[in-house]
Amino acid sequence: MKNIISILFFVTGLSLSAQVGINTDSPKAKLDVNGDINLRNKIVVLNVTDNSLSQGNNDQLLVSQGEGYPPIWKSLRIPEYEPNKFYLIFNNSFSDRTGVRFASNEQSTITAKNTAFAKGTDIASLPGFKKIAGLSQPISVFSTDSKTYFQFETVVQANLPANGTPDISIDYACGIFVDDKLVNLRQRNLKASSASSTFITHNQIGVVSNLTKGQHNVSVACSRIASYNTASSVTLTIGINADSNINDFIAQSSLKVDVYEIPQIFNPIIN
Numbered sequence: 001m002k003n004i005i006s007i008l009f010f011v012t013g014l015s016l017s018a019q020v021g022i023n024t025d026s027p028k029a030k031l032d033v034n035g036d037i038n039l040r041n042k043i044v045v046l047n048v049t050d051n052s053l054s055q056g057n058n059d060q061l062l063v064s065q066g067e068g069y070p071p072i073w074k075s076l077r078i079p080e081y082e083p084n085k086f087y088l089i090f091n092n093s094f095s096d097r098t099g100v101r102f103a104s105n106e107q108s109t110i111t112a113k114n115t116a117f118a119k120g121t122d123i124a125s126l127p128g129f130k131k132i133a134g135l136s137q138p139i140s141v142f143s144t145d146s147k148t149y150f151q152f153e154t155v156v157q158a159n160l161p162a163n164g165t166p167d168i169s170i171d172y173a174c175g176i177f178v179d180d181k182l183v184n185l186r187q188r189n190l191k192a193s194s195a196s197s198t199f200i201t202h203n204q205i206g207v208v209s210n211l212t213k214g215q216h217n218v219s220v221a222c223s224r225i226a227s228y229n230t231a232s233s234v235t236l237t238i239g240i241n242a243d244s245n246i247n248d249f250i251a252q253s254s255l256k257v258d259v260y261e262i263p264q265i266f267n268p269i270i271n
Contacts, residue, residue, distance in 0.1 A: 046070050083262075089142055090259035096134025097252040099154070099239025102172075102224035104232045110225070113187070117173070121182040129175065129221040132239050135255045136219040141211045143261035150176045150184060150206040152220055154253035157199035157242040158234055160192040168192040170236050171225040176206045176255075178216050183208040187225065190236070197243035199251070220255055 021027030023034040044053040045062065048070060056062075056073035063074040108128030110116045116126065123129055132154075141148070158170055169191040176184040184206025192198055222238045235242050239253035 045073065086145075086147065086260040086262055088258060089146075089261045089263065090140050091257065092137070092139065093254060093256040094135050094137050095252055095254045096132050096239055097248045098133055099237055099248075099251065099253060100130040100132055100222055101240065101242075102130075102236040102238075104227065104230065104234055106224060107227060108173075108223045108225050110223075113225070117175075117182070117185050117187075119182060123175075123177055123180045123182070123219075123221060126175070126182070126221075126223065128223040128225075129173075130223070131219050131221045132253050135253060136217065137255075137257075138215050139218050139257050139259065140215055141213055141259055141261070143264045144210060144213060145262040145264070146210055147260045148178075148208050148211055149258045149260070150204075150208075150218070151256040152176060152202075152204040152206075152253070153255075154202050154239045155199055155241075155246070155251040156188075156190055156202050156236070156238050157197060157246065157251065158190055158230075158236045159197050159242045160190075160230070160234060162194055162196050163192040164229075166229055168229045170227050170230060170234070172222060172236060172238065173225050174202065174204060174220060174222040174238065176204065177219045177221060178208060178211065180217075180219070197245050199242075199246055202238070218255070218257060220253070 019027040019030055019032065021032045021034070024032055042055050043062070044055050046052075047054050054073060057075070060073040060075055062071040064071050106128065108126075110127060123131075135152075139148070152174065154174070156172060160168055160170075169189050171187065171189050173185060173187040175182050175186075184204065186202070186204045188200075188202065190198060190200060224236050227234070237251070239251060240248055241251045
């Protein structure tokens with residue numbers, strides 16, 4: 001009888017007490033256990049949507065939703081990688097419909113192109129190059145063993161007249177930069193054709209190996225290099241239309257970035 005009365009008093013004390021401590025005189029929660037806990041049966045979590053109790057599934061973890069919210073069960077997945085093989089870790093694509101324009105007096109002053117257009121050249125050392133604003137974006141690298149691929153596409157146009165004699169054309173160049181350092185460049189010529197306001201599609205693919213771990217900024221910049229028999233009113237546009245025979249949707253630019261790595265950091269995926 002004494003044991004029953006003692007148990008009743010203990011249970012009553014638990015219900016009346018705001019906080020209960022086990023092996024501590026100053027509990028900091030409704031139940032504060034200072035020591036090991038051995039669970040012999042199950043843990044259940046309240047599902048606030050239907051007030052049911054959930055035990056979770058095999059291999060799930062309890063994940064906090066923040067103060068004032070009950071924890072929820074989550075599945076933890078860690079991708080399996082084979083050693084010394086490259087995997088696609090980061091990929092993204094960007095677009096731009098603003099482009100860049102070059103009047104006849106905005107021609108680059110670069111003369112020795114064979115030395116100026118070298119890998120690693122800072123964009124500040126390339127006068128006349130303009131960045132395509134929407135293609136300047138951050139990318140992430142997580143491994144010291146990586147290969148980063150770039151695919152740039154745009155439309156180049158000039159309000160040239162129909163082709164005459166001698167030929168009328170413009171040289172231009174586009175470069176891909178990482179942290180404002182040149183990693184890839186293509187130079188081409190836009191030539192007047194039988195119709196006025198010639199335009200061409202420009203495709204460019206580049207690759208750079210073993211960028212340092214962390215965040216980098218990728219950008220694309222282009223320049224008007226030289227003009228041949230063009231009038232002062234001829235404007236060169238890259239990623240935007242120069243005349244009404246096409247529009248900015250057709251002329252827009254895109255850049256795709258894929259980073260392949262030999263994984264060194266494993267970021268688990270929780271869903």
